[in-house]
Amino acid sequence: MTGEFTPWPEADARRYRESGIWRGIGFATVLSELARRYGEHTAVVDARGPVGYAALARRSERVAAGLAARGLRPGDIAVVQARNDADYVVLLFAAFRLGVIPVCALPAHREREIGYFLDHTGAAAYLHPGEDDHRRIAASTAREVRLVTTVAEAAASSGPVDALPPPPGGGDLALLQLSGGSTGVPKLIPRTHDDYLYSVRVAAEVCEIDDRTVYLCALPAAHNFPLSSPGILGVLSVGGTVVMAPDPSPDTCFDLMDDAGVTMTAVVPALAQAWLTAARTRGRRPGSLRVLQVGGARLDAAHAAQVAPVLGCRVQQVFGMAEGLVCYTRLDAPDAVAHHTQGRPASPYDEIRIVDDRDRDVPDGHSGHLLARGPYTVRGYFRAAAHNPVAFTPDGYYRTGDLVRRTETGDLVVTGRAKDQINRGGEKIAAPEVEELLRGHPDIHDAAVIAVPDPVLGERSCAVCVAAPDRDPTGKQIRRHLRELGVAAYKIPDLVRFVPHLPRTAVGKIDKKRLKEDLSR
Ligand code: J2J
Structure with missing residues (x-):
């Protein structure tokens, strides 16, 4: 090995x-x-x-x-x-x-x-x-x-x-x-x-x-x-x-x-x-x-x-x-730390x-x-x-x-995430993995998968897609497509949205931060 x-x-x-x-x-x-x-x-x-x-x-x-x-x-x-x-x-x-x-x-x-x-x-x-x-x-x-x-x-x-x-x-x-x-x-x-x-x-x-x-x-x-x-x-x-x-x-x-x-x-x-x-x-x-x-x-x-x-x-x-x-x-931690x-x-x-x-x-x-x-x-x-x-x-x-941030007591607080992942109630979804599959669909030109807040799961996944020219796919079709590819159910986007184009950063990467802000509006 x-x-x-x-x-x-x-x-x-x-x-x-x-x-x-x-x-x-x-x-x-x-x-x-x-x-x-x-x-x-x-x-x-x-x-x-x-x-x-x-x-x-x-x-x-x-x-x-x-x-x-x-x-x-x-x-x-x-x-x-x-x-x-x-x-x-x-x-x-x-x-x-x-x-x-x-x-x-x-x-x-x-x-x-x-x-x-x-x-x-x-x-x-x-x-x-x-x-x-x-x-x-x-x-x-x-x-x-x-x-x-x-x-x-x-x-x-x-x-x-x-x-x-x-x-x-x-x-x-x-x-x-x-x-x-x-x-x-x-x-x-x-x-x-x-x-x-x-x-x-x-x-x-x-x-x-x-x-x-x-x-x-x-x-x-x-x-x-x-x-x-x-x-x-x-x-x-x-x-x-x-x-x-x-x-x-x-x-x-x-x-x-x-x-x-x-x-x-x-x-x-x-x-x-x-x-x-x-x-x-x-x-x-x-x-x-x-x-x-x-x-x-x-x-x-x-x-x-x-x-x-x-x-x-x-x-x-x-x-x-x-x-x-x-x-x-630790089990003897005061509530301030444990909570x-x-x-x-x-x-x-x-x-x-x-x-x-x-x-x-x-x-x-x-x-x-x-x-x-x-x-x-x-x-x-x-x-x-x-x-x-x-x-x-x-x-x-x-x-x-x-x-993360370290507190005065030496404990860590998770403040966010830099990786391109969705944490769906503890199940992790690698956004690029799902995006690649979405882009493989003939009716989809481009796609970004992002996290949206959810009161129960913490986060759910949302696929934001740009349709291919003259195509008009529905969210239902897209989700079915992923199911037919044999993808684990938790990776199938909870929501599918269509947009005319995806926002890009100065270096040409999809700007997910802006996408999330746009979507929450
Ligand atoms: C915030 N984010 C957390 C927490 C994991 C014990 C417990 C969990 C895992 C696990 C594990 C978090 N608050 N309390 O393997 O042995 C997120 C972080 C982390 C990612 C790892 C274990 N606990 N996370 O969840 O490999 O983003 O392991 O990097 O599935 O989950 O996921 P995973």
Whole structure:
């Protein structure tokens, strides 16, 4: 896999190893340790019941051997698209054991995204949830993919464990996360066992979780937030219990929280609002819940302040990114910090800079571009040699595209965004990706996709289009066109507007700032 992603410079890697934050082992080795320590204690629960630590270790090893028997080899890539259930966790650890690298696709992804992941990675497997849509995607891919089956079927496979190769080490790739993106094609984020394990361990420390923690996985499990901040992997790393919610609705989740005695969960702001409303209107609060993590998009201070009185638990803001850096408000933070800031980096080894347009540090209290590097922030995207010099500074900082300001308490406040992205209730849409598809429509001459404010989602997407000469397309036709291309539903513009021409900046780029102002009038 070397050459496909940018490793940490040797001096930094040595420092992380010598300080013990990179342990040199992989998730499979950690799971064996956990199985010895926590034995029958419940690791994961779903609708089919509990799975203990020892059983999870045994099962994932058998599945690893099963995948090997079906032709998968260490270093192979598997696009995995799953529901929130225990099979997903088993499969993830099976992949970690065999050294197969999962691409963390989301349930919402369709032909376009999945096809791209398969092509770009040269994946050996596509493991999917098994609904009609996914079977169609599987049938439509032009690539030769060795193993195409459902996650459930893959998680039921088994083989001789004695024949398994040794488990991967710390420096090997663990998984490929997905970037929110701000370019024409999605970017894949290569996370190593060392770095991802450290990120979940440090998250577990910051979030003060232990083997009594019961975590509800309400968001799509493959997302970096519920997977690692501390999420499924962080909770398992301390012997806690993970409850998989099949959907994030208050009806489903409030019942599950009561039944399982859930102490902690993670939501996006739009979902936090829905839960607050449900709790208020039904006079019901999840009795065992201690911490509600909210992240993925900016949380309104007013909503943050309602969490304690309405849901009866503490709110923890989480500002993170699948590329690495995650900031948390600490559990003992005063309300002024917990409600009004997005917290501070998880690790003392995190390095951040806040800079102006020319990469010069801005004074504290001023807003600037956030740059990040450290032991769990990647140094480059997977197979993206041309894009990496744009997304990372020469000295290895990731350009987050976020605008932040540091408060007197040392916490960060997200003040805006410089990247060309729409944050639709926590789902990220790379505007150029959708614009390219729109421009491919014969009736469209030019297009810009921008964010418009939305009371529930925070932002929605609006496609502003210039029709081709003598053409008169409708918004409905445009949206249908995108659906037919097999684009994930959340990327299809909520609104389509037509204009005679798009405003341009002095250098000829579409002036989105002006477009937004024009549109709001
Ligand atoms: C404002 N913007 C936020 C927040 C993320 C933990 C939590 C979230 C993610 C995530 C994650 C925000 N307030 N609290 O991976 O481990 C926006 C920023 C950021 C982008 C990253 C995790 N929390 N954001 O959301 O890779 O713009 O990760 O750069 O999906 O979401 O998106 P993503």
